[in-house]
Amino acid sequence: MTTGSSFGSGSGSLGCKQETGVMDQFPAGLRVLVVDDDVICLKILEQMLRRCSYHVTTCSQASAALNLLRERKRCFDVVLSDVHMPDMDGFKLLELVGLEMDLPVIMMSADGRTNLVLRGIRHGACDYLIKPIREEQLKNIWQHVVRKKWNENKEHEHSGSVDDKDRHKRGGDDNDYASSVNEGGEGALPSHRKKRNNKEDDDGELETDEPGGSKKARVVWSVELHQQFVNAVNQLGIDKAVPKRILELMNVPGLTRENVASHLQKFRLYLKRLSGVAQGVGPSSFCGSMEQNSKLASYGRFEIQALAASGQIPPQTLVALHAELLGQPTANVGLPVIDHQPLMQPSKCMQVDHVMSYGQTLPSNITKQVPQSVIEDVHSGLGAWHSNNMVGGYGQFGGQNGHNMLFGMLQSQSQSQSQSQQVQKQSITVQPSRLVVPAQSSANFQAVNNGVPVNPSHQTTSFNRSSVINYGVGQRSETEMKMTGCAVDVENRIGGQGSVANHSIKEMGEKQISFGESVHVLDQGPLRNLGFVGKKSSIPSRFAGYEAESPTHNLNYADNNGERRIKQEPNIDFLENSKAGGTAVTHRVSQNDLMSVYSE
Amino acid sequence: MNRLLSLLFHQGVLDEQFLQLQQLQDQTSPNFVSEVVTIYFHESEKQLRNLRNILLDREMWDYVKLGIHLNQLMGSSSSIGAKRVRNICAAFRTAVEQNNRSACMRALEVLEHEYCYLKNKLHELFQIEQQRVLGDAVRYPGAVHHQ
Numbered sequence: 101m102t103t104g105s106s107f108g109s110g111s112g113s114l115g116c117k118q119e120t121g122v123m124d125q126f127p128a129g130l131r132v133l134v135v136d137d138d139v140i141c142l143k144i145l146e147q148m149l150r151r152c153s154y155h156v157t158t159c160s161q162a163s164a165a166l167n168l169l170r171e172r173k174r175c176f177d178v179v180l181s182d183v184h185m186p187d188m189d190g191f192k193l194l195e196l197v198g199l200e201m202d203l204p205v206i207m208m209s210a211d212g213r214t215n216l217v218l219r220g221i222r223h224g225a226c227d228y229l230i231k232p233i234r235e236e237q238l239k240n241i242w243q244h245v246v247r248k249k250w251n252e253n254k255e256h257e258h259s260g261s262v263d264d265k266d267r268h269k270r271g272g273d274d275n276d277y278a279s280s281v282n283e284g285g286e287g288a289l290p291s292h293r294k295k296r297n298n299k300e301d302d303d304g305e306l307e308t309d310e311p312g313g314s315k316k317a318r319v320v321w322s323v324e325l326h327q328q329f330v331n332a333v334n335q336l337g338i339d340k341a342v343p344k345r346i347l348e349l350m351n352v353p354g355l356t357r358e359n360v361a362s363h364l365q366k367f368r369l370y371l372k373r374l375s376g377v378a379q380g381v382g383p384s385s386f387c388g389s390m391e392q393n394s395k396l397a398s399y400g401r402f403e404i405q406a407l408a409a410s411g412q413i414p415p416q417t418l419v420a421l422h423a424e425l426l427g428q429p430t431a432n433v434g435l436p437v438i439d440h441q442p443l444m445q446p447s448k449c450m451q452v453d454h455v456m457s458y459g460q461t462l463p464s465n466i467t468k469q470v471p472q473s474v475i476e477d478v479h480s481g482l483g484a485w486h487s488n489n490m491v492g493g494y495g496q497f498g499g500q501n502g503h504n505m506l507f508g509m510l511q512s513q514s515q516s517q518s519q520s521q522q523v524q525k526q527s528i529t530v531q532p533s534r535l536v537v538p539a540q541s542s543a544n545f546q547a548v549n550n551g552v553p554v555n556p557s558h559q560t561t562s563f564n565r566s567s568v569i570n571y572g573v574g575q576r577s578e579t580e581m582k583m584t585g586c587a588v589d590v591e592n593r594i595g596g597q598g599s600v601a602n603h604s605i606k607e608m609g610e611k612q613i614s615f616g617e618s619v620h621v622l623d624q625g626p627l628r629n630l631g632f633v634g635k636k637s638s639i640p641s642r643f644a645g646y647e648a649e650s651p652t653h654n655l656n657y658a659d660n661n662g663e664r665r666i667k668q669e670p671n672i673d674f675l676e677n678s679k680a681g682g683t684a685v686t687h688r689v690s691q692n693d694l695m696s697v698y699s700e
Numbered sequence: 701m702n703r704l705l706s707l708l709f710h711q712g713v714l715d716e717q718f719l720q721l722q723q724l725q726d727q728t729s730p731n732f733v734s735e736v737v738t739i740y741f742h743e744s745e746k747q748l749r750n751l752r753n754i755l756l757d758r759e760m761w762d763y764v765k766l767g768i769h770l771n772q773l774m775g776s777s778s779s780i781g782a783k784r785v786r787n788i789c790a791a792f793r794t795a796v797e798q799n800n801r802s803a804c805m806r807a808l809e810v811l812e813h814e815y816c817y818l819k820n821k822l823h824e825l826f827q828i829e830q831q832r833v834l835g836d837a838v839r840y841p842g843a844v845h846h847q
Contacts, residue, residue, distance in 0.1 A: 140740050140776040147724045147732060184771050210775035210786075232717040232778040235724075 127242035128153035131175060135165040135193065136182040136208065141231065145180065148235045162188035169201050176203060177245045180229075183209040183216065191223045198224045204244040208233060221362065251356040319359040328352065329363060338371065702832075704825055711784075713818055718781030737822055740780050747773040748812060755808055766796045766804070784814050 136142045149156040159165035162185045183190035194205045207220040212230035220228040226244040332349035333341040343361035708714045725732040750769045774789040788811045795803035
C-alpha cells in the first residue's frame with residue numbers, strides 16, 4: 101500500500117528521470133524510496149527528506165516496495181527500509197534489493213542493539229540508522245549512493261570508468277552549490293551527464309554480466325582472499341593499513357573498498373582481542389581457570405604463530421602482540437603451569453622444532469622470539485585438556501577433525517576467559533572434551549594418559565612429564581600433525597597458507613572465513629566423533645538444535661556475548677541458554693568467541 | 701518556547717526530537733506537528749490495545765507479537781520525541797525478553813499511564829498554540845500570518 105501523496109507526487113517522481121539520475125541536481129533530487137510499516141515514521145521521514153530536496157516515495161509494505169522497485173528499477177537511487185516489518189523481514193528486503201537492483205539500502209530501526217546493527221551490515225546495508233532519525237542524518241545519505249557507484253566504477257578498471265568518476269565528481273561539486281532543486285545545475289554539464297549516464301547504463305549492463313557478481317553478492321572471504329588481505333595489511337603495517345591501499349595491494353577484481361574496510365575492521369578487532377585476551381589472563385585459582393588461562397594464552401600464541409607463520413607480520417607488531425599476550429608470564433605460565441616450567445626446559449628445543457614445523461615457513465628468528473611461551477602454553481593447554489578428557493575418541497580423528505577440535509578448543513578457550521563465572525564453570529567441563537587432541541596422536545596420548553590420573557590437580561606434573569617425553573621421543577610426526585592442525589585452523593582463520601589449510605577448509609565444508617559459520621561447522625563434526633562420557637548426551641542434542649539455527653543467529657549470540665558486559669538488554673538468548681544447560685552455553689560461547697573476536 | 705513545553709522537556713516527557721518535529725512544520729506543511737501527533741495517538745492506542753489483549757490472556761503470551769507491537773510503539777514514540785513513553789517501551793521489551801510476566805504487567809500499566817499523561821499534555825499544548833495564534837491574529841489584525 102502506497103501513500104498516495106508521495107507516490108504520484110507532483111514533484112515528478114512518476115516521470116522518473118531515467119536518463120538523468122543522480123547527477124541531475126546532485127545531491128538534490130536524489131530519489132529515495134522509504135519503506136516502513138510505521139506510518140508516523142513514514143510521514144516524518146517523508147517530510148525530512150523533502151526538506152533535503154530529495155524526491156521521496158513512501159511505502160508501508162515491503163512487498164509493495166519490491167514491486168515498485170522491480171517495475172521502475174532506474175527510478176530510485178537509494179532505499180531506506182525499516183528492519184521490523186510485518187510482511188517481510190527488512191533484512192530480506194535488503195538482500196533482495198541489493199541483489200536485484202543493486203541499490204544502496206539503508207536500514208532503520210528503533211532497536212539499535214549491536215547484534216541487529218551487525219546483522220544489517222552483514223546483509224549488506226550501507227548504513228544503519230537508529231530511530232529517532234534526525235534530519236542531518238538524512239542529509240548524508242547521498243554519500244552512500246555516490247560511494248557505491250564509485251566503487252563499482254573502480255572495480256571495472258576501465259579507462260572509461262575513470263572518466264566517469266571525474267565527471268561524476270565534477271557534477272557532484274557543481275551541484276553541491278545548488279542547494280535547492282533547480283535547473284541551473286543541470287545546465288552546467290548537460291553533455292557530460294548524458295554521456296556519463298549512458299556509460300552508467302553500460303556499466304550497469306556490465307555489472308550484471310560480471311561472472312562473480314561479487315558486487316551484488318556479499319564478499320565471501322575465502323582463505324586465499326583473506327591471505328591476500330593479511331599480506332597486504334602486513335605489507336602496509338597494521339597501523340597504517342587503510343582500506344584503499346589494501347584494496348590496491350590485493351588487486352582483486354570485484355572487491356570493493358567497503359568490503360575491505362569492513363573486513364579490516366573485523367581483523368583489527370580480532371587482533372585487539374588477541375592482546376586483550378592475554379591481558380585478561382591473570383593469576384587465578386588453580387584448576388579451571390588454569391586451563392582457561394593456559395588455553396587462552398596458547399590460543400593467542402597460536403594466533404601469533406599463525407601470524408608469524410605467514411611470515412609477514414612486522415617484528416614490532418609481533419613482538420608487541422606477543423608482549424601483550426605474555427602480559428604476566430608468571431601468571432600465565434607460572435602459576436597454573438608451575439610444574440610445567442622445569443619440565444619444559446629440556447624439551448624446549450624440541451618444541452622449537454615443532455613450532456617450526458608447525459609454522460612451516462617460520463623464519464627462524466621469529467620462531468626464536470616466540471617459542472617459549474608457545475611451547476609452554478601448548479603443554480599446559482594440552483595438559484589441561486588431557487586432564488579432563490582422557491582417551492575419548494582420539495583415535496577417531498582424522499587430521500581435519502583433529503584440527504577442527506583444536507580449533508574449537510582454541511575458541512572456547514578464549515571465549516571462556518571472557519565469559520562470566522557461570523559460563524566458565526560449564527566451559528571447564530565441556531571444553532577439554534572438545535579440545536581433545538587432534539590428529540593421530542591417539543596412541544600417543546593414550547599411552548600418556550594411562551600413566552596419568554584423571555584428577556586435574558595431578559595433571560600438571562605427571563602428565564606433562566609424559567607428554568614432554570612423548571614430544572621428545574618419537575612422536576614427532578603426530579605432534580607435528582597436531583601442531584599443524586593448530587596452525588591450519590588458526591591459519592584458516594587468519595588466512596593460512598599451504599595445502600593443509602585448504603584441506604581443512606574442505607573438511608569444514610566452508611570456504612569462507614566467516615566468523616560464525618565455519619566455526620559452526622567445525623564444532624559439530626568433531627564433536628560427534630567424540631565419545632565423551634556424560635558429555636555426549638548433552639552436547640549433540642544441543643548442537644542438533646543449534647544446527648537448525650542460521651549463521652546469523654550465531655551472530656546474535658556472539659554479539660550478545662560480546663555486549664554482555666556493556667548492557668543487559670541483548671542478553672535474552674544468552675540467559676535462556678544458560679538456563680537450559682551449560683554445554684549449550686559453552687558451545688555458543690566457543691563459537692561466539694570466533695564471532696566476538698570480530699564483533700566486539 | 702512556552703512554559704508547558706519547557707515543563708514537559710524538564711520532566712523528560714518530550715525530548716529534542718519533538719523540536720525537530722516542530723521545525724519540520726513550514727509553509728508547505730503548516731499543520732505538520734498536529735497531523736503527525738494525531739496519527740501517533742491513533743496508532744499508539746491501537747498498539748496499546750494489542751498489548752493489553754495479549755497480556756490479558758491468562759495462559760500463553762505471544763512474546764514475539766509483544767515484541768513486534770512494542771517495537772513499533774517504540775519507534776513511533778521516539779520519532780515524535782516522546783521520551784518517557786519510549787523508555788518505558790524499552791523496559792517493557794527487556795521484560796518480554798526475559799519472559800518476566802509480572803514485569804510485563806507492570807510495564808504495561810506504567811506505559812498506559814505515561815501515554816495518557818503525554819496525550820493530555822500534548823492536547824494542552826496544541827490548545828495553547830491555537831489560542832496563541834488566534835490571539836496573534838486578534839492583536840495584530842492584518843499582520844502577515846506566520847504560517
